[in-house]
Amino acid sequence: MxxxxxxxxxxxxxxxxxxxxxxxxxxxxxxxxxxxxxxxxxxxxxxxxxxxxxxxxxxxxxxxxxxxxxxxxxxxxxxxxxxxxxxxxxxxxxxxxxxxxxxxxxxxxxxxxxxxxxxxxxxxxxxxxxxxxxxxxxxxxxxxxxxxxxxxxxxxxxxxxxxxxxxxxxxxxxxxETRLLAQENARLERGLLPHPLLAGSDLRFAARYRPGRSRALLGGDFYDTVRTPDGTVHAMIGDVCGHGPDEAALGVELRIAWRALTLAGLCGDELLATLQEVLEHERADEEIFATLCTADIAPDGRSAAVCLAGHPAPLLVRPGEAPVLLPQDDGGPALGLLPDARWPHREVELGEAWSLLMYTDGLVEGRIGEGTRRLGQEGMIELMTRQVKEGLHGEELLEAAVSEVQALNGGELTDDLAVVLLDRG
Missing domain, CATH: 3.40.50.2300 (Response regulator)
Structure with missing residues (x-):
């Protein structure tokens, strides 16, 4: 037999x-x-x-x-x-x-x-x-x-x-087999990272992205930037609560949905309400939520409409001025928390030359030294002020900022981190 x-x-x-x-x-x-x-x-x-x-x-x-x-x-x-x-x-x-x-x-x-x-x-x-x-x-x-x-x-x-x-x-x-699987996963994750669409814009773009999960390329943080036919540059950064592969997958889904909806012409509450609906359908647990920050920069580059959904406010840097955080007190709730939420947009004057730093909380929640003290937004402002005075900008500024945050933390950050810098002039 x-x-x-x-x-x-x-x-x-x-x-x-x-x-x-x-x-x-x-x-x-x-x-x-x-x-x-x-x-x-x-x-x-x-x-x-x-x-x-x-x-x-x-x-x-x-x-x-x-x-x-x-x-x-x-x-x-x-x-x-x-x-x-x-x-x-x-x-x-x-x-x-x-x-x-x-x-x-x-x-x-x-x-x-x-x-x-x-x-x-x-x-x-x-x-x-x-x-x-x-x-x-x-x-x-x-x-x-x-x-x-x-x-x-x-x-x-x-x-x-x-x-x-x-x-x-x-x-x-x-x-x-492990090496081949890792290579395949790396190719997949690289393919899921965003490729900004800024053709025709005079804005410069730089980004840094580091997942908190060991040997991963994607975390729950996500970002994207696109330019629509009317000349408006739309930038976004977000953070899904949690650090596992499910959160990373949800972050990718939200980013792709945001890009598709933005290119389709949605904006304001209609856009965020639709993203919240996507999150509610795709999340593995009803307690999962996502924070979000969007900035719609006018075609002339001198102003922007900024919206916060439970997310830290961006940092605005102008030549000859100290970096300042944009107002955060009139933001809306994170996506996935309230069924009928509204998200106010604040008009911000940017000026002729400026840099706008958008980030997730992984940048500000790193430790300082061996204690429990965190860097925080004030520490980030001090850090960025010093590096701007040293003449750093664009890619160099982001690399120096992320490296210093890691050095202050005493090693790799445990939280996901995403930083986007747009500048003009």
């Missing part, structure tokens, strides 16, 4: 005494493996090698428990007990192109490899079958042994070599 495909997901266990268990699959009860010196082998470190014997694959399946690390298979063993030499119900193999194709000489080995994909397998054959032994290794066995040269010392060494090679192969395969 056919040998079923195993349901194993993990490699064999390591025995407490460091010993190894060998499952011998052969149908010759008088073969060389029945000699007394094979039954009481010990490895070079004095640890035992235990031997179990199966006469066919059905019996081998029953004896293949988690404490078996290695299998020694006699390649002369039939793949099945069926008289025809093939599993019941399996049709006879068709002849090859020249009518010469016969039974698969390594069918037994292939079935054992399917039965025990995580076990080391040694192929046993006669010295006259060296070619088939080499082919067994190419198919998936860790090594081959000649029956006429076999003794306890040779077998013990071969078993340990095969087990270690299988473990190394398994570890390498896991490492490769």
């Amino acid at each position: 056919p040998v079923p495909v195993p349901r194993q997901a993990e490699p064999p266990v390591v025995l407490p005494d460091g010993g190894l268990t060998l499952l011998v699959i052969e149908d010759d009860p008088g073969g060389s493996l029945s000699c007394p010196d094979m039954a009481d082998m010990s490895g070079t470190a004095g640890t035992p090698v235990r031997i179990r014997t199966a006469r066919n694959l059905t019996e081998a399946e029953r004896l293949l428990t988690d404490d078996v690390q290695c299998i020694l298979l006699d390649l002369a063993l039939p793949a099945t007990d069926h008289p025809s030499g093939r599993p019941a119900g399996e049709p006879e193999r068709a002849a090859g192109p020249e009518g010469s194709e016969g039974p698969d000489e390594l069918a037994t080995l292939r079935r054992v490899l399917r039965l025990a994909p995580h076990h080391a397998v040694l192929a046993l054959t006669a010295e006259a079958d060296a070619e088939r032994a080499a082919e067994a290794v190419r198919v998936g066995a860790q090594d081959y042994l000649f029956r006429d040269e076999l003794d306890g010392r040779v077998l013990s060494r071969a078993i340990r070599y095969a087990v270690e090679r299988k473990r190394a192969d398994f570890a390498q395969r896991q490492l490769t």
Whole structure:
């Protein structure tokens, strides 16, 4: 009967005494493996090698428990007990192109490899079958042994070599799969990061984004900037509460929805109410909410309509003036908190030359030193004032600001961080 495909997901266990268990699959009860010196082998470190014997694959399946690390298979063993030499119900193999194709000489080995994909397998054959032994290794066995040269010392060494090679192969395969998965995730996450649409605008754009999750590229923070056909530049930054992959996915959905709605011409309460509806449909928990800050900069670049939905106010920097926070006392609630919320827009005069810094709370909630004191908005203003006086702007200003915030925190920030800088003049 056919040998079923195993349901194993993990490699064999390591025995407490460091010993190894060998499952011998052969149908010759008088073969060389029945000699007394094979039954009481010990490895070079004095640890035992235990031997179990199966006469066919059905019996081998029953004896293949988690404490078996290695299998020694006699390649002369039939793949099945069926008289025809093939599993019941399996049709006879068709002849090859020249009518010469016969039974698969390594069918037994292939079935054992399917039965025990995580076990080391040694192929046993006669010295006259060296070619088939080499082919067994190419198919998936860790090594081959000649029956006429076999003794306890040779077998013990071969078993340990095969087990270690299988473990190394398994570890390498896991490492490769992990690396490929990480690369694929990185490509996916990079594709989900925004690409600002500012063609035709004289505004300069810079951004920094760092997720709080280890080895991630996306967090719950999100931002975007687009220019509509009327010349208005729309900028946005937001923060989904929480730090897991669900929050990161929701942040991406909100950003894409904001861009689509903005390009479709929605604005004001209609835009934010629709975003809130998206959040309510997509969030995993009713307690999930998102803060948001939007700035619609007029085509002439001299003014903006700023809206706050539970989000920190932007920082405005003008040449020759100290950086100041825009008013925050007339903002609306975060998205997802109130069903019939309204979000007032405040008109802000920007002037001829200016820089507007939009950020998430990851920038201001980092610690200062080893205590519990936080940087806060006042600390951020002091930090930005000093760096602006040093002549920094654009990418250099953002990089210096984020680096100093991390240095004050004593290392990587645990919260997601997003910073967007738009400037003119």
